[in-house]
Amino acid sequence: MSLENLARTLEHSGDYRVLRRLQSHWLEGMPEGRRVRKGLFLDLETTGLDPALDEIIEIGMVPFAFTLEGRLLGVLPAFSRLREPSVPVPARVTELTGLTQEQLAGHSIAPEDVADFAADASLVIAHNAAFDRPFIEAFCPAFAQKPWACSMADVPWENAGFEGRKLGYLATQAGFFFEGHRATDDCLASLALLGYGGFPEGRTALSYLLDRARAVWVRVWATQAPFESKDALKARGYRWNDGMDGRPKAWFIDLPPEKREEEEAFLRDEIYRRDVDLTVSEIKATDRFTSRV
The missing domain is CATH 3.30.70 (Alpha-Beta Plaits)
Incomplete structure (x- = not known):
């Protein structure tokens, strides 16, 4: 019996819930279509919480294709870079992300490379955009011109029976697990959640987010x-x-x-x-x- 069949047998018993490893749907290229757009999911790891004092140590960006109705079509090759800060990495940051001073040593990120990668995105999303946007704007001013949305704040997760809004909690309730607290992994998990279609009338999380992004x-x-x-x-x-x-x-x-x-x-x-x-x-x-x- 395959592992998937074993998992289904456990679930059908009613006594178990099985978490599956996140499997992202990768695209070979950007799909064509009049109602198809390219978005960008962004996540940062930083030395602290204050964009005026703390520094970015990792940038993860995952482009994705979506329809104007809110259907996630798949993800495209990611941007994943490390950056050595000018101050030692706090121990609490290393505990959370696994990133050490030794791993970051000698790494740098050019703001113009970040700007080029994000240039054709019609929407930038982060899971807690109120944290990520001030950091990335200070590092790469091109993001100041982009429309933004937040997968944590702009989706009524409670309408689909979710409790809480932290990324790890949402993923567990959606039935998958992932290697968390690294930028690209968090982007892919967030995009999987935006593709979740268990909302009333079969709507996706992304469709709600787009409604919020279009409103003034x-x-x-x-x-x-x-x-x-x-x-x-x-x-x-x-x-x-x-x-x-x-x-x-x-x-x-x-x-x-x-x-x-x-x-x-x-x-x-x-x-x-x-x-x-x-x-x-x-x-x-x-x-x-x-x-x-």
């Missing part, structure tokens, strides 16, 4: 919010900006347009507890997840 979002600023409201704002998904980048020193949140009225009511009723003029701006896909606006 709004950024709502909770300027001069009472200090004691910080926990409530943070729990609701607001992020803090310290004002050092020229933007307001305040909590803010990015939302799809249909959530604007509800959010304004929340701020007036629960945070300020009075009628106030709120600062709200439009955020297009080219400006989402960036610290420039």
Whole structure:
């Protein structure tokens, strides 16, 4: 009996769930078609969490073909490079990624090589784009002109019965495992999840993400919010900006347009507890997840 048949026998018993190793669908070339587009999934490994202080040590980019309806057609050859930082790699980063100072020694990445590889992508996606985009924009300014989306934030995973949004959790619930915490491996796992079609009406995760990417979002600023409201704002998904980048020193949140009225009511009723003029701006896909606006 083959291993796959053994796995199916275990699953059919009702007492077991079997995880299969991720098998990506590689394409020999970019498919043609009027409604076919090329996207780019990006993942970074860094020395820390602050793009103003920390450095990229690995860049993984996986191009992929998709239809405008949200069907993933397959993946294309990847870009995978290491980079030696100017400071020692923290022990916690080595524990997480397996990357050591010795492995990175002598490696470099040219920003122009990154820009050339990404040039024909119509959309860039990351799993936590709010982390990856500021790092890659600082390293390669060409990414500032690209539309962006986030496979963590832009997909209603709960609609398909998923719990949580961390990549490893999502993969396990989708029935596969992969070698995590290396950039290209994380890209391939994320793309497999975007191809998942177990949503209502047979929709894919990618179709939801594309809907979000096409919408003009709004950024709502909770300027001069009472200090004691910080926990409530943070729990609701607001992020803090310290004002050092020229933007307001305040909590803010990015939302799809249909959530604007509800959010304004929340701020007036629960945070300020009075009628106030709120600062709200439009955020297009080219400006989402960036610290420039």
